[in-house]
Amino acid sequence: EAAVTQSPRNKVAVTGGKVTLSCNQTNNHNNMYWYRQDTGHGLRLIHYSYGAGSTEKGDIPDGYKASRPSQENFSLILELATPSQTSVYFCASGGGRTYEQYFGPGTRLTVL
Amino acid sequence: QQKVQQSPESLTVSEGAMASLNCTFSDGTSNNFRWYRQHSAKGLEVLVSIFSDGEKEEGRFTAHLNRANLHVSLHIREPQPSDSAVYLCAVSDDTNAYKVIFGKGTHLHVLP
Numbered sequence: 001e002a003a004v005t006q007s008p009r010n011k012v013a014v015t016g017g018k019v020t021l022s023c024n025q026t027n028n029h030n031n032m033y034w035y036r037q038d039t040g041h042g043l044r045l046i047h048y049s050y051g052a053g054s055t056e057k058g059d060i061p062d063g064y065k066a067s068r069p070s071q072e073n074f075s076l077i078l079e080l081a082t083p084s085q086t087s088v089y090f091c092a093s094g095g096g097r098t099y100e101q102y103f104g105p106g107t108r109l110t111v112l
Numbered sequence: 113q114q115k116v117q118q119s120p121e122s123l124t125v126s127e128g129a130m131a132s133l134n135c136t137f138s139d140g141t142s143n144n145f146r147w148y149r150q151h152s153a154k155g156l157e158v159l160v161s162i163f164s165d166g167e168k169e170e171g172r173f174t175a176h177l178n179r180a181n182l183h184v185s186l187h188i189r190e191p192q193p194s195d196s197a198v199y200l201c202a203v204s205d206d207t208n209a210y211k212v213i214f215g216k217g218t219h220l221h222v223l224p
Contacts, residue, residue: 031210033210040216042215042216042217043200043214056210090155090156092156099144099204100158100161101202103156104155105155106155
């Protein structure tokens with residue numbers, strides 16, 4: 001079954017620490033996305049990718065880096081985590097004529 | 113920039129009664145509209161996609177699009193308690209499919 005998976009599902013980090021969130025898709029989609037979801041803001045795009053080797057800034061990229069080493073994998077990296085980055089993070093893959101996006105189950109990140 | 117607003121913020125209906133959710137957008141040139149459902153702390157699942165004015169039905173879910181009125185709605189026929197979730201409207205266009213704007217969602221509660 002085609003799917004988007006994320007790891008870890010839950011993460012507690014300390015301020016100033018490095019955090020890496022991983023995403024894997026078996027949909028064979030070219031496009032992948034990282035969003036964060038916060039109460040009052042809805043879903044906001046952090047980074048996206050057109051394919052292996054590419055990363056592009058979304059609407060709120062500050063404090064985040066992304067890496068797309070292969071078609072299947074897309075990582076979000078917080079080099080120096082801050083409490084304001086406490087959120088739920090969703091990865092999605094998309095493609096096809098209508099660019100429909102398929103979402104992973106989310107990662108709940110808490111930065112203390 | 114495209115703005116997407118959903119109403120109401122919260123809706124309570126009885127099992128079996130029709131549920132109607134609204135979404136307004138600011139840029140009528142968009143041509144990709146989707147409704148997603150998100151159960152508590154879980155990923156998003158797409159319910160229905162619509163690309164031209166009129167109606168699109170997927171099972172118990174029907175979307176109505178009127179781009180002249182900058183409005184897309186979702187109607188849920190015979191809602192069940194398991195339909196209790198947050199419903200998100202998403203708007204994009206073919207010229208920039210990476211730029212998907214999400215509404216903040218409507219919390220639907222279906223009472224048994």
